[in-house]
Amino acid sequence: MKSTQINVLEKVKLDNPIFIEALPGIGHVGKLAADHIIDEFGAVKFAEIYSPAFPPQVFVDEDGLVENMINEFYYLRSNEERERDFILLVGNSQALSPEGQYELSGIILDFIEQHDVKEIFTLGGLATGHPIDESKVYGSATDIEIIETLKEADIKIRSADGGIVGASGLLLGLGKLRGLKGACLMGETPGYFIDPEAAEALIDKLAILLNITVNTDKLEERAEETRKMISKAQQIESEMFGKGKVGQGDDDLRYIG
Template identity: 60%
Template sequence: MRNEFYYLRDAGGDERDYIILVGNTQGLSPEGQYEICGMILDFVEGYGARRIFTLGGLATGQPVEKARVYGAATSMELVEDLKEHGVIMRSADGGIIGASGLLLGMGRLRGMDGVCLMGETPGYFIDAEAARALLEVLLEMTKLEVDLEKLEERAEETKKMISKAQQMEQEMIERMNLKPGEEDLRYIG
């Protein structure tokens, strides 16, 4: 398990300081989730953090033509800001699970505002196109500049993977449509 912090000083159009957390996993139990999120908040609070942005995916289980960005916020002011950036507000029909939601709730209890941005994705694989969509919104909101060229390349690879998977699915469906009494002799098991 790894959580790494990066620090940007006087960055972006607003010349603000940013602490960026990159992690590869989350706590495996509810207690672990709370403990890790508490430690993260202790750390950033020690540097005077006042606003939290969390990022994640919103899995649809269906192919996504163009990834949209959904969001949630801890104040009406931030809700309006998200709407101005074209973010679709997440309805009350589902919560934000894991660290993305927990950091917002626990941060709010400490007086920090929070935003969660979620890229719409089928949810089957790491989705570079959904990541690009939410990063574009985040970069607009923070007035930071980041080169997304490598992410664009990855998004193209993702599109090819989706296309290939859809083609394989269609071929399987066609193979399954045998006429009564016919045997599919292509499978040897």
């Protein structure tokens, strides 16, 4: 594979959908939140991204079957419980290099613009480096009007104390250049383990902003699946580079974002 490819599984026509990005990152907070929403509402996968910018590896499942590094687009149509259509982007990897991050972000933005997206939410974690009693949710946005909306939802505004690394930041920044508006929501987490409590806090605030209701009872089950995925990735990297176990355990996090 010489270039990034989008494999469209189903051609869909959506009405002014909201785009939600949640690729692996700190505490896997955003990924847990979006994967849970996909499962809870039965979102439908309609496209896949394969890219040489992803890590050079595959996963192997319990049956010995290989699983590629991939990003996946899902859609949700509006109904009695949801006023808007949604596109969600999840996956098991982000790009490894800065060049790959920029390339993939541009390709993703091209794709969602083809589906009339004008509003973006990116989801991630905000590491504290120490235990916390209760996860708060922080936010940044592309314009002051959205900042005010975040404040009304009791989301703390993250100001000039740091950037947003990876897809969650680039999709907002590059999207702003194209006239897209949006916000990044970050669940506060210690940052050194997979954190379903922070994901639940993130879902609660996102639900307020999107005017939806999300049951989070099964979130811990999703967290356990993610822990297994992380463990497999670490085992593969250990075998590739011959350095033994990388990190401090199955919950070690080294992803961008």
